Amino acid sequence: MPEPHGALAQQFEDLEQQHESATLGMWLFLITEIMFFGGLFAAYAVYRSTHPEAWHNGSRHLDVVMGGINTAVLISSSLTMALAVRAAQLSKKTALLANLALTIAFGAVFLGIKAIEYHHKLEAGLVPGRFFTYVGPDLDHLQLFFLFYFIMTGMHAFHMVVGLVVLAVLVVMTLKGRLLGDFYKPVELTGLYWHFVDVVWIFLFPLLYLIGRHG
Amino acid sequence: MSTHSAASYLNASHGIASWLFTRDHKRIALLYLISLSLFFALGGMFAGAIRLELLTPKGNLMSDATYNKMFTLHGVVMIFFFLIPSVPAVLGNFLVPLMIGARDLAFPKLNLLSWYLYMAGALLAVTVAVTGGVDTGWTFYTPYSSTYSNTNVMATAAGAFIAGFSSILTGLNFIVTIHKMRAPGLTWFRLPLFIWAHYATALIQVLATPVVAIALLLVMLERGFGVGIFDPKLGGDPLLFQHLFWFYSHPAVYIMILPSMGVVSEIIAAFSRKRIFGYDFVAFSSLAIALLGFLVWGHHMFVSGQSMYAGLVFSVLSFLVAVPSAVKVFNWTATLYRGSISFDAPMLYALGFIGLFTIGGLTGLFLATLGVDVHVHDTYFVVAHFHYIMVGGALFGYLGGLHYWWPKLTGRLYPHTWARLAAAIIFLGFNLTFFPQFLLGYLGMPRRYHVYPEEFQVLNVFSTAGASVLGIGYLMPLIYLLWSLRSGAKADSNPWNAKGLEWQVSSPPPVHNFDQVPTVTEEAYAYAPADKGGS
């Protein structure tokens, strides 16, 4: 949250009120995010039910190994994020820094693997629009599947990038000696956001990568 | 307390920067007031162009392409950049902290950011008017918007998209503030109904706006990259866009009307000196409208080709949402019973609101009725109906609230006779403009028609005549309110003798609203001397 942490903002009576407001604000923000992704998932569901074959085929073009590794990487980053929150609460500066750095590293690995996957899709001619040069049956609907693949994973990656920027800010703040003990709130709120972004991936992975595998 | 305080929020600091970087909810409200008034004037000019063109059945004032841009810009500006922000951004921003005894909203910087997002979105969309225009209608229906239109759809959709975040942040701010920052003793059932209405509105803003954001984003992607999401040629489904769009845009109607209902509750109570009849029912009807409002989007699609059984479900839910609206109207009317009623300008707007909203609501039943909607859908009947709700309802509430709290906002009084006259002229002009459109719709005149068969001309002439009366009515408050800033009598802290925490601080209020946080010991609208206890 952009509010100067530590100091009590003038509109609040006490720190407790300020903290509660910040937490509620973050949860509301996450609800808007759920609605945003919800719209995408709804559109996905409609097209998957009208073009099951194309979805099945499209899914088989995705690299389930890379997707699986990325899932593991993200889950690990959630763990280090949770540990960072714990470290901030306990005023353990070194542990906080280490866990924030690990979270950033995991996030970067995830985006790196994602970039490799995107590159493979580009080479295979599976990026919708001008680059869609793939040859095969029922191309229109395959393209539609890949459109959803790119929009959904792209929106998710965008959220990851935002999260990485916020984490970097937290590292700077920690180095300046803030965020510890009573002032851990920004770490906790960033953690909420980070976990949310992970959960979105937990839905994306099976819906995109695994639906072509069950038969 | 009753004199004009020296250190009010208006003169505590000076210079452009002290306004553009303010975090004071009251100054942000005034920033919104100024920008909204400009966009309202702009939207009004587009409306004037439309009505002038429709004076004759042949399109002889402008080309059809120009006409299409006019009604699109009228809709886009009025809905996204005037009506949706109107009451919450101006009156809500100013009053929510004051009414609940808080020094500011929970997130003042976020509040300022909302205004900047709003301005960015609005200016982006309006530059479109200069650079080629946009002709999709404010509804952006696909595949016309995503594939076929040659106009500046991207920038307009991006403008609406950005302004949507402004709306989300305002709603988020209100919810947190109302939950966490009420003064001691101010329990939920002692809250003014204005607060209940804004709470319900904020819920919709937070839940529905992201969905239209994704719909607009998909349209932009489809246009930008030439891939079909809603284009049937690529297996896309144009109806899916309508579902996503109306999932937001129907609740958006309640974003526009609910805050005005809150305003009307305050005004009716103050000017009849009575507690609102059936307070609990009015409060919960706001929530009921907000929640049911999410489940009725499909009633915009009865003839679109959606399944007939879906039509049944959406129809029955639409009828259900009419009930809490009716409950409100009856309770307001009952509040007048045995009151002490004065006829100041805010009260005239509030009474006008009840009347016009009643007509708007009842004609909504026609559209919710499946068999009848088939005939009147996409005709001028719909146009008339939603103007009764949005202008007769939302705008009347906004103007009534502006007149009610003007002394608090500015510390000045306006000339009452002029204000009453303006309210009467706006009421007459409004009815003359829009009532004939019900008849036109029943006769079968489709909306968004630039040329039309001759037999519809007489009613169109009535409508255009009404629009000019309405235009004069809108100009009057602009003149006398601006005049009052310099020459109006100074207002004391409570010129209407009204109840509510906002009337206990000076007019205009001091920078941090309350030197000491007040403790609330009575329920809202405790006008009667013996009515001090809780409920």
Place this chain on the structure above:
Amino acid sequence: MDTETGLQLFPERASSVAGDVDALFYFLVAVSVFFVLLIFGLIAYFVWRYRRRSPSDAPAAIHGHLGLELLWTGVPLVLAMFIFGWGAKLYFEVFRPPKEGLDFYVVGKQWMWKVQHPTGQREINEMHVPRGIPVKVTMTSEDVIHSFFVPAFRVKRDVVPGRFVTAWFMATKVGEYHLFCSQYCGTAHSQMTGKIVVLEPADYSAWLSGRSAEPPAVAGKKLFDKLGCATCHQQDASGRGPSLLGVFGSKVQLQGGGKVVADETYLRESVLSPQAKLVAGYEGIMPTFTGQVDEEKLLDLIAYIRSLALPPAPAPRQP
């Protein structure tokens, strides 16, 4: 067409359902007038009777009245449900075409209506129909969404690209009536209008016989042969594609499970993107015909496939 320029308040009533729609419309008007008079009357009476007489007026508080709340929640609710039921019944009457009737085809495109009669005659922006016989109009669009709206018939239906929709009416009065496009469709939206000409059945036959035409099924058969469809789709199911005999309206078993009713929309999809829903037991070897057949030719093809009824029983099932 009513071309008088005076003040007109009632639309023409020229179809079998128009009277029913109006009956409910006027009922709604009556309900509205009642409530408007009630609310306006009460407000007028209260504000006059209880106007402020002295600046120090302090009326007693009234908190509410549960009975009244229940009354004005209950009465609107019951009334609303009654109107809902009536409207729903009417909706099915207006939308559900009768079994028998003349099959017209209409294609909407920016900015014209192209009409084809059951016997093949074509018109643009005009539609001649006989009085007293149900007319089913199967419609699609070549570009954006349009809407087929005949105010005098109280009929409206959005015409959506990529799918077929059906509207129906039975004209009851000889005359000329407006046909409007009521879904905004771009620059010349307001000029996408036409007229429906209702003739006595005998006059209609005479009108038809004055124009040469080829029935859509015949035109479709020619197209079917020309495109070489018959090489694979043979009548006896021995070809590389499924036989089309009696396929229209039947349920087709798809590859990978699932069934689909072979209606106009499915047949259209199968011509344009054949791989989308493959019939079980056949390979996806059919090429797409996108670009070779436009919407009107598609309608001919479908009309032909539709005419291929199964010789004996079982009769093709209607959806």
